[in-house]
Amino acid sequence: MTKQMSRELTRQQYLDLYYYMRLNRAVEDTMVKLFRQNKIVGGLYSSLGQEAISVGTAYTLQKKDWIAPMIRNIGALLVKGVPPRDIFMQHMAKYDSPTKGKDGTSHFGDLDNLHIVSPISMLGDLIPVMTGVAIGGRYLGQKVVAMTWIGDGGSSTGVFHEGLNFAATQKAPFVLILENNLWAYSTPVRRQVPLENLADRAKAYGIESYIVDGNNVVAVYTTAIEAVERARAGEGPILIEAKTFRRLGHAQHDPAEYVPKEMRAYWEARDPIALYEKFLTREKLLDAAGKKEIDEKLDVLLTAEREFAENSPMPPAEFAQGGVYCTGDDCHKIRAKWERSIGEVTPPKSSVKPVWTVPGFGSGRGSGGADAPIHFGDTPAVMEKPANNSRPAKVAAKPVAKGAKKARAAAASASRKARR
Numbered sequence: 001m002t003k004q005m006s007r008e009l010t011r012q013q014y015l016d017l018y019y020y021m022r023l024n025r026a027v028e029d030t031m032v033k034l035f036r037q038n039k040i041v042g043g044l045y046s047s048l049g050q051e052a053i054s055v056g057t058a059y060t061l062q063k064k065d066w067i068a069p070m071i072r073n074i075g076a077l078l079v080k081g082v083p084p085r086d087i088f089m090q091h092m093a094k095y096d097s098p099t100k101g102k103d104g105t106s107h108f109g110d111l112d113n114l115h116i117v118s119p120i121s122m123l124g125d126l127i128p129v130m131t132g133v134a135i136g137g138r139y140l141g142q143k144v145v146a147m148t149w150i151g152d153g154g155s156s157t158g159v160f161h162e163g164l165n166f167a168a169t170q171k172a173p174f175v176l177i178l179e180n181n182l183w184a185y186s187t188p189v190r191r192q193v194p195l196e197n198l199a200d201r202a203k204a205y206g207i208e209s210y211i212v213d214g215n216n217v218v219a220v221y222t223t224a225i226e227a228v229e230r231a232r233a234g235e236g237p238i239l240i241e242a243k244t245f246r247r248l249g250h251a252q253h254d255p256a257e258y259v260p261k262e263m264r265a266y267w268e269a270r271d272p273i274a275l276y277e278k279f280l281t282r283e284k285l286l287d288a289a290g291k292k293e294i295d296e297k298l299d300v301l302l303t304a305e306r307e308f309a310e311n312s313p314m315p316p317a318e319f320a321q322g323g324v325y326c327t328g329d330d331c332h333k334i335r336a337k338w339e340r341s342i343g344e345v346t347p348p349k350s351s352v353k354p355v356w357t358v359p360g361f362g363s364g365r366g367s368g369g370a371d372a373p374i375h376f377g378d379t380p381a382v383m384e385k386p387a388n389n390s391r392p393a394k395v396a397a398k399p400v401a402k403g404a405k406k407a408r409a410a411a412a413s414a415s416r417k418a419r420r
């Protein structure tokens with residue numbers, strides 16, 4: 001199912017989508033400058049040209065819902081309410097960063113307030129984790145939806161398949177956004193997946209999927225809101241393939257010279273922000289004055305946020321060992337928020353005696369009952385206790401029936417033929 005740009009949102013929602021895409025791009029542009037000034041610790045990734053996906057999908061969620069963003073989902077962090085200063089400080093490993101200078105990039109979460117699970121570098125691992133979050137929320141009666149993102153490359157990991165299968169069997173209220181940006185490092189998608197549409201992977205798990213133009217923020221939003229509502233209503237997990245393009249290299253170190261020029265030109269002409277500006281202007285939702293207002297707002301905000309981040313100290317050396325392991329004092333303080341009574345989800349006390357015996361279980365003969373000696377096929381596998389306690393009873397192998405011998409010979413000959 002593919003959706004087109006259409007007017008289905010309120011004026012404020014249209015403008016919010018625009019603001020967050022601009023904010024996403026401006027935050028990343030600021031970080032490129034910081035990187036070139038050698039102020040970023042570690043790698044710097046980019047979601048240039050993919051902002052409509054992070055923003056359009058995260059914007060469908062309620063405050064209580066959960067996300068687990070990956071490296072190209074800074075837009076989702078911003079929509080969820082993370083201030084730009086936290087993103088800057090995390091990349092700069094500053095003391096005031098969410099992880100107090102430990103780890104880097106966008107590797108942080110907020111389990112208490114914003115309901116953000118930190119990224120997991122091992123691609124695909126967030127799928128079973130977020131499935132767990134989704135079914136945990138259902139168990140607690142919270143009616144929450146969990147969402148995470150994965151790339152075309154990540155969709156070929158084993159855990160992608162295990163996780164999605166698990167989510168499907170559990171009918172988890174979980175939405176997975178597959179960002180097909182055509183590249184995984186220097187590997188084009190066609191060289192690692194024999195499918196035209198990665199959404200087809202959903203068929204293997206019997207779940208619903210959508211395909212959407214990932215550079216069209218309204219299409220992304222309207223598709224994702226439908227998926228989120230269906231998942232919340234109990235229809236099970238949904239996969240959305242958003243088709244897009246990775247405009248820069250894998251990270252700052254990668255000039256991506258392996259990308260064909262025509263491919264780059266094709267996608268540069270489809271910049272999601274430029275396309276959306278045209279739409280907003282055509283629909284009289286944004287004019288030059290409105291755009292200028294947003295330009296100025298972003299400029300003021302990001303100058304202040306960057307200054308705050310730059311002025312934050314580096315963590316003192318003596319803090320290096322703290323907060324690495326749980327000491328038991330200040331950890332595990334998160335408590336489940338029950339929206340159902342504990343009695344409702346606790347099994348009732350039963351007067352029925354548990355029955356563990358299954359007639360014939362384990363018996364090759366199928367008739368001996370649970371207490372009968374266990375036999376597998378024709379060979380008795382149980383040594384009977386000797387009558388006089390002196391020597392073990394002889395375990396006699398039954399002679400193999402003639403018919404069975406013939407059948408085995410025929411099978412062996414057929415297998416020899418097949419090998420030729």
Ligand SMILES: Cc1ncc(C[n+]2csc(CCOP(=O)(O)OP(=O)(O)O)c2C)c(N)n1
Pocket residue numbers: 072121122123124150151152153154155157179181183184185246250
């Ligand atoms: C299981 C696993 N294998 C390999 C890597 C190394 N790695 C990190 S990002 C990446 C490419 C990912 O490509 P894709 O999933 O298409 O995401 P994109 O970078 O295009 O957003 C690889 C191979 C990893 N982090 N985890």
Ligand SMILES: [Mg+2]
Pocket residue numbers: 151152153179180181182183184185246
């Ligand atoms: Mg990719």
